[in-house]
Amino acid sequence: MSAARLVRVLGVLTAGALAAAAVALFVGSAGLAPGRVVGVLLGQGSDAEALVILGLRLPRIGAALLAGGALAVAGAGFQALTRNPLADPSILGVSGGAALAVVLAQLLGFGSSLVAVLGVATFAFGGALGAALLVYAIAARDGQLPLQTLLLAGVIVGLFFSAAITVVISVVELDRLAGVIHWMLGNLTALSGDALGVFLLLLGAGVWLIVGRARQLNVLALGEEPALQLGVEAERVKRRVFVGASLLTALVVAFAGPIGFVGLIVPHAVRLVLGADNRLLLPASLVAGATFLLVADTIARNIIAPAEMPVGVITAVCGAPFFVYLLRSRA
Amino acid sequence: MVVRLVGAVILLVAEAAQAFTVRDMRAQEVVLAGRPERIVSLVPSVTEDLFAVGGEDRLVGVTDFCDWPPAARDKPRVGGMVGPNLETIVALRPDLVIATDEGNSQSTFDQLARLGVPVYVVRARRLEQAIEVLDRMGELTGRTAAVAPLVERLRARVRRVVEAVRSHGRRRVLYVLWADPIIVPGRDGLVTELVTLAGGISVTAGASGAYPRLGLEAVVALNPDVIVLARHGGDQTPVLRATWERLAALPAIRAGRVHAVDGSILHRYGPRVVDGLEALARIIHPEARF
């Protein structure tokens, strides 16, 4: 594992991501011929065509790349933190908190000034962070974060929020219900330039928090006591990775709703091919996750055109069989 | 309403000189370059209204649920009400999208705003508002001349129904929109008002919201005289056995005072809502003549 290898692998993966993005730019419900797409990119093309390519497809591709990368790194981070291969951003109750916040925001309805000013995304973000804080508060003891307790706390908090969401759904007005359920299936939308900027910034922060401790996570894999004996400040590392992974999860749920499986599958797939060194695994998961979600979303918005399938369906359809394969090949 | 008609006329006259600016039902200004020529409707009721006023040649896109009149099914589809396909909408080059905040999603509004596509929002929880929507569709498509007699005919039919049932007393009516869970019209539901106009008292009029869900016990306790079950999926489909079996505990069911009605005309607020009113009146007061 060396800097040279990291650069090489990331280079290959990034090329893959760019290729996927290029393809995604050419396919869509508007049925534009490839020549027209190129035309738009060169600055020609009609207003409507430019709107489709530059106003819809390109931002959506950006959102998919950012969300996929965030989920994959969060998943890999949670897996390294808890030393549990089944950890996934949703297992720690974080996306449940965001979902409840969004459902409540939808209940208040747009037009309610608070929701209008803050936007649904802010609500979701707040809900997710609230859930993360709750999990942390439950699990932390004497400044330490015992992993068993963390996992249990996460599961419990997640269950609690699921129950709360069920209650809300059962009383929400009929005409709002469809909207709530639609959100809960996870949907990537073409985000505005500002939103993409915020997304990118916070993604960078979350990735820095986690990848910055990749070497320490490698040592932590030996167990907490051996890691302490090798000089790793285990508690600080755990806290930092927890914050980073929660931040990334909150971010994605805020902008795209709960999308499952990416954080679970992508790190495993990358590990199978590239090994378990977190210094390679984490950055590679970032790019691989971005590509994976982009491909899934491209399928989701084209397979039953003009209708759109929620991207979470595609990730689940890929994810479940892959996971079965993983389990069986290990056994 | 008269004021609005006059206002629309003034606008029409002044139109040649200025951009076309209207206020939607949120009281927001919607600024267009001229009268809309390419309209996408995200609301089935609005689609019906547009056809009714004769403005369907300006309609370029509808939702998957816009199935009336039959000609609407030939218009290009843009997807569902909650998650319509934006690319498809944009590719139709609309100069106006008509939507409702009681069925379409905020995300759609945000995206359209970002893309610079004007959005006109309608709402209707009362019959009067339903007629207002029809009016506004006439205004938008420049068919105000056709709208006035249409509205007058609809109002006349409503008056006839109200007159005809007046002397026959009020019957207690339970309207069941859906049986599992039991969905009924509440205080804010359009159907509640229609039941009242049709000479009935909706036993669920006290429930809050537009279409709340009630438990079976609560419904039984209300003990209606007449039960109206909504049929979904077109005029002729029979109501599912399972639907009324669930309500078998009600005396009205046992006494056979159960009737079915086409759900799509009562749950939308297009011009057929008066057809729905008449259907309700015939059920509640079969002896009345109008």
Add this chain to the structure above:
Amino acid sequence: MEFAYPGVRGAGPLRFRLGALTFDIAAGEILGVVGPNSAGKTTLIRLLSKVVAPLRGEIRLRGQPLAGLSRAEVARDVAVVPQMTPDALPVTVAEAVLLGRYPHGSGRFFESPADRAVSREAMAATGVLDLASVPVARLSGGERQRVVLARALCQEPQLLVLDEPTTHLDFRHQGELVGLVRRLQRRAGLTALIVSHDLNLAAEVADRILLLNDGRIERLGPPDAVLEEATLSRVYGCPVVVDKHPASRRPAIHLVWPEAPDRGSRA
């Protein structure tokens, strides 16, 4: 190097019960730490490596309070070879050993060429160099023990602490380990502290023995002096017999097994 722990006799829910301890280890010496279960041997290791902090009092290593040192600084001085390795780690031997270089560059993301050189030497010294690219999961217990030892050596410690090093090893591998530790002591001047409940191992390998009992130092001195029958029988609470190992002439401790069958009636 001296270790001083003013000590706290805990009561109730406290897990650690160590009284005041002061002892020193000479450079190049092997100190064997023995004693009955819950005498405090594991706690000692944890305190030494700063895994736990004492509730009261202070630990000093070479005169410096441990509390004032960062974990990495401690790890450059003290390396622990734990008895259990998580065996599910999907790393190669080389990668596992390289982890031991962390305390010498905790700020760096990648290991330096110097790190790799030290790691290679450590693997050579413990005889696992030709296993460098083998996944750890495929190694035997003895080989894994040597990998963990190599990793500890990468820390370039002043003091190597071995925690029950022979617990899961068969005769041959026990012997190999003893040979390895002795070679390291001779050639590299390794200072080691070996915690073991195997008195015979301690007797064989250690230059001095620290006998812990109930959180206190019972005896500290050469094996012949410490490992004698009366003391051991008292501390362990059961009869033992001590004689001389036939080959090495070091003390050999034998437990007197209870309920011996009557020899005469077996005929």
